[in-house]
Amino acid sequence: MKEFSLIDTYFRDVSFQRKDVLLGIGDDCAITQIPAGQALATTTDTLVSGVHFLPDADPKAIAQKAIAVNLSDLAAMGAEPAWLSLSLSLPNVDENWLKAFSEGFKELTEYYSIQLIGGDTVQGPLAITITAQGFVAADQALKRSGAKPGDFVYVTGTLGDAGLGLDILQDHTDVDNAEHKAYLLNRLHYPSPRVFAGTSLRRVANACIDISDGLLADIKHILKASQCGACLQLDKLPLSSAMVDSVDQDSAFHYALSSGDDYELLFTVSEEQKSSVDRVLACSNVPATCIGQINGAVGKVDLKFNDESYAYSQTGFEHFNSGESSNKHRNNAKRA
Amino acid sequence: MKEFSLIDTYFRDVSFQRKDVLLGIGDDCAITQIPAGQALATTTDTLVSGVHFLPDADPKAIAQKAIAVNLSDLAAMGAEPAWLSLSLSLPNVDENWLKAFSEGFKELTEYYSIQLIGGDTVQGPLAITITAQGFVAADQALKRSGAKPGDFVYVTGTLGDAGLGLDILQDHTDVDNAEHKAYLLNRLHYPSPRVFAGTSLRRVANACIDISDGLLADIKHILKASQCGACLQLDKLPLSSAMVDSVDQDSAFHYALSSGDDYELLFTVSEEQKSSVDRVLACSNVPATCIGQINGAVGKVDLKFNDESYAYSQTGFEHFNSGESSNKHRNNAKRA
Structure with a gap:
């Protein structure tokens, strides 16, 4: 041949x-x-x-x-x-x-x-x-550099599912509920690019990035390009029922913040455009959740849980890391 | 990092x-x-x-x-x-x-x-x-499908140099003349894409392809796309002095016909445009040589040497070949 x-x-x-x-x-x-x-x-x-x-x-x-x-x-x-x-x-x-x-x-x-x-x-x-x-x-291009102080930070879909799916695939953890397990593996193997959401958002968003390396790693690209900071409310993070039912809360936050391969959109909108978000996304059938706001020191992400500071250090997946997998803190899954 | x-x-x-x-x-x-x-x-x-x-x-x-x-x-x-x-x-x-x-x-x-x-x-x-x-x-795009019976077949530059350079690099042959050797290896390592020749030719050529897999293999793409045949005069093939001085004539023809990596342009022009070829290429400083004509049975290439048929079977380099290198017939280099 x-x-x-x-x-x-x-x-x-x-x-x-x-x-x-x-x-x-x-x-x-x-x-x-x-x-x-x-x-x-x-x-x-x-x-x-x-x-x-x-x-x-x-x-x-x-x-x-x-x-x-x-x-x-x-x-x-x-x-x-x-x-x-x-x-x-x-x-x-x-x-x-x-x-x-x-x-x-x-x-x-x-x-x-x-x-x-x-x-x-x-x-x-x-x-x-x-x-x-x-x-x-x-x-109309949605650049990383368009975020402004006071903008609200949104993400589409749910976060962390692919990361938990990868840990299941690599036998670092297991999920007994067959439906949940299938869902999580599907999110890993068949990510849904938010194509129609992206084109809809160009009329309302100030900045946008896709979450491929983890929420924390990717929001930092927006903060660097836009020269601003952000505050995220962990209690607002959109988590799937497969995630919530399978792991404890800190692990769920870890997956949502730091695991890669989500391919959801992270975007910012001004207060004036906030009321339009749900409307423009309705036709793409993708939900979006407000998880925080652009403010504070340049490049810094403040994490809060119920308005209290939340200590967290793990950053997103990077190629050419020291060789240690970023999965190493992901072993505390709940068992059904 | x-x-x-x-x-x-x-x-x-x-x-x-x-x-x-x-x-x-x-x-x-x-x-x-x-x-x-x-x-x-x-x-x-x-x-x-x-x-x-x-x-x-x-x-x-x-x-x-x-x-x-x-x-x-x-x-x-x-x-x-x-x-x-x-x-x-x-x-x-x-x-x-x-x-x-x-x-x-x-x-x-x-x-x-x-x-x-x-x-x-x-x-x-x-x-x-x-x-x-x-x-x-x-x-104005120069498609492979534009060649017409009666068109003249041209190539830019000289053919086969990179193939001989590869055989030198892989110790399948050697060339004693240091200047020739450096030239041949340079042709292999630093091919010259015929960028300005290509843009100049769009006003005169009917069809064009670059020679990456060997003259014979690549002209067949034009013949297939244009549903025609061709006759090539081997005595007209443009050969570098490094080639002519280093290998015998049949080997030189083999390199020119079948070795890859030349990155010269092969193009066809109508009789009416033939007189314009040298003029439009003058500013790109790349010579072109007429080596034959479009005619004969669809997909077939007749090779002639001084108007006599020339028997030749080796086809150009293909990936996923049987594993045998197409270099196997290239061992008959002249020694100075």
């Missing part, structure tokens, strides 16, 4: 066909058309086997996560996703793996009406790099 | 700053502006350590080759390069390696006035994926 037939066989027809793609897979470049008045939003993310997913992970889930993490970056910018480029590094040609991977790819690109426009297939350790492109009017 | 400071330290300021980049490295996406009337050209290429370069290769050369192979794809489309996204997979943080890599990056992005707008840094086996974006008016 040669590289070229590989791309032809598995990837030429795996996605929705858009009218703005003038030339798709099969030439030296893709040629696409940006709508008038829109700027181009571009993001790139790589998933490496053994680092971002287990080598024996379901290829469908790998494909969908690789797409989702990129769409999540577009959503965080308020951009509408349009096109994907895929670079696939494979140790060998496993037709069953490729078939499942491309089916996962097809399912998600069709759901979001986005098109795979090109890429590269190389022999190498299993890794997937996707570059996603989308549109946003330049003056 | 954390991922975020890694990107900040080495890559935030490594490139030319363009006015059409509204938001560069440091947010969830880059935001860029396409000129009115232009379509977007996008290409992605991955280089894997041990497959596309040796693990101990000079990081500066790796950076520049990773950029060059992408710019070559834009050139083959007639597109003007604008922006790069970089995904860097690194087994560990080697500051000297990163410094040299980013310096190579800076040098080439400044030379071509292109900007690094974002990317991802992950822990994993050494691999570099670059997505390059550029512009071309939709009706």
